Amino acid sequence: MPEESSPPVLYGVPHSLYTGKARSYLRNQGIAYIERPPSHPEFATHIAPRLGRSIIPVLQTPDGAIVQDTIDIIDHFEHRGAPYPVYPATPLQRVLAVIIEYFGCQAMRKHAMHYRWSYLERQRAFMWHAFASGAGPAVAEKVMGRMNAYLPMLGVNDETVPHIERSFETLLDTLDAHFAVMPYLLGGRPSIADYGLIAPLFAHLGRDPVPAQIMKTRAPRVHRWVERMNAPGLDVVEYPDSTPAFVADDAIPASLEPFLTYMAEDMFPELADKLAFFDEWVAAQEPADSTPVADKPHRRQLGAVHTAYRGVPIEVGAEPYLLYVLQRAVDTLDGLSDAEARRVRGELRRRGLERAVPTGRDYRVGRSDNIEVWRRDRAS
Template identity: 75%
Template sequence: MFSQATPYVLYGAPHSLYTGKARCYLRNQGIAYVERPTSHPDFVARIAPALGRAIIPVLETPDGEIIQDTIDIIDYFERRGDVRPVYPSTPLQHVVAVIIEYFGCQAMRKHAMHYRWSYLPEQRDFLWHAFVTGSGEAVAEKVMGRMHSYLPALGVTEQTAPLIERSYETLLDTLEAHFAVMPYLLGGRPSIADYGLIAPLFAHLGRDPVPAAIMKQRAPRVFRWVERMNAPGLDTVEYPEQASAFVADDTIPPSLEPFLRHVAEDIFPELDDKLDFFDRWIAEQRPADGRPVADKPHRRQLGTVNTQYRGVPIEVGAEPYLLYVLQRAADTMAIVNDEAAARVGTQLERLGLARAVPSGRDYRVARENNIEVWRFD
């Protein structure tokens, strides 16, 4: 546990998907912090100018370091070694955890944004309160309009909406069965997989009235997991015999496998097509080592990709940040011995997830001064 005299400061918002991920980590790990909105004078005067963009969440450390992005925030504390590690030390669990984190923080933006904005008339008062509380009426109206406009670029259309809702229901059903057995995805304590999944399952799907009602009625154990992830420490009262450790012997719990197969069905072929897009873009553009991935700090997409979501054609934005998430799985595969790599590869193939590990590329995405940049081997 941390006991610093000056607490960490988390700049964010209660209804923010990525703030929820960082907040859960700080609470679970017992790290003292205070949370401030983007309207706070320090964010306006110091934080946003230092980043070159207004983006959340941002962590300011007691010594004044500014860290933006949930991966970087979590890794800052993981490197200190004063917390329960959230990255499994064994390769299969580590790789699967990173893939689940990608699914939650990237692929599930479809689910989160569809339920938030496609059902705006049914939950307008709730959302208006959330956005006004953090930023005031004038800014809230502008931000809400901008967020709503993102739906097509995420693949949320009239044609895909029923598929997204069916996917959400299947996700709830498969997780409900798993949480009947253990409190977290990989055992008795949260991993980076739990923190990736809580991002959409709290701020949007577990909090906004329409999807939260579906969750409570269809999957009460999933809702309880959302509560558990927002509690301090390990809130596992329903599992008195569960040790606070990951499942032994680098195995994936059988109860989690239906969920993982659902993940595979949801992320492909979109992920394949985005990775192909990046390969072509790098070959054609040949960016310099260390060059920012986009021409402006606030811009995250390099272009659009024609792909499919569950058989329906969509055109979505291609954000190199997904490489920053998934290349950690490729890095794990690169350092294990041949026997372990073969074992992990076999299990990933069985689950349909092998293509989610972006191995064999001579480029990667790094972050310097809180901005994504290209790096080459």
């Protein structure tokens, strides 16, 4: 990777789900950086005005460019040549890695936010310290109240909580068994899938006292993976025969299969119902190419979707950003020969995951000036 005149600056906080994803990448890749909280005066005077909203994480490059989204932050360095590239070169692994990234960064917000806010009284001192350190005592209570209010639109309620907690336990059990075999999800180095999962499994579920204790006692190998993902370089001391490569021949580790089965059960029908909502919304509204997906920069949801989680009816917010996450899987499939595309689709179908790749649509979500926008030309 080319030398920089000065290190980039990452604006974020320790308890932020998405900051954790970006920070993990920078540390694993050995990229020097400076981290500052959004309470830093530079954020208010130079960063937020350029974004049109206050949001983290944000990367400021040495030449002054602003990169806001975690996908864009990671891809910024991937395009420059990272020591351990995160996108597998083979199509099935690449598509599955993006789907797992979606699951961690989007679907697992239920788990992350439930354990953080439903157990607030048992971990209030810890959460107060986190939010006061990141934003200052004057605004900590306000921010905490706003975050707590997000639970209903994530589908977290009295009926779903038992299912969310059983889901977390199943996730821990399946991943713990996998990490008994290899250090990362697809082999000897982290993929974009690992960075998707570290987002909730570090900032919320691996730090907040209640879920962290569950993780440590039920799944020590998962907790060790959380440590590994926050270490510089590849921290694989327990795997003396590991090499920094993905599993060969586009194979999926047999030890990962129970987790993939669990993931498919957990993300549907919600993901399919959200995609159907976007189809109907775009058909009715016919947004022009390059128009923002929402009327205000800080607004992420287009409306509410009636769906179900583990058989329990729920109503959740629909954020077009999920299309931005998954479209890299779409692009991978679209770039394959017919025979290869059939093979990959068959492997996805066998695992119940074919519907997680939203192919065949005449629209997508892109980003312009760090804002999500509609793209009607799928090649753009």
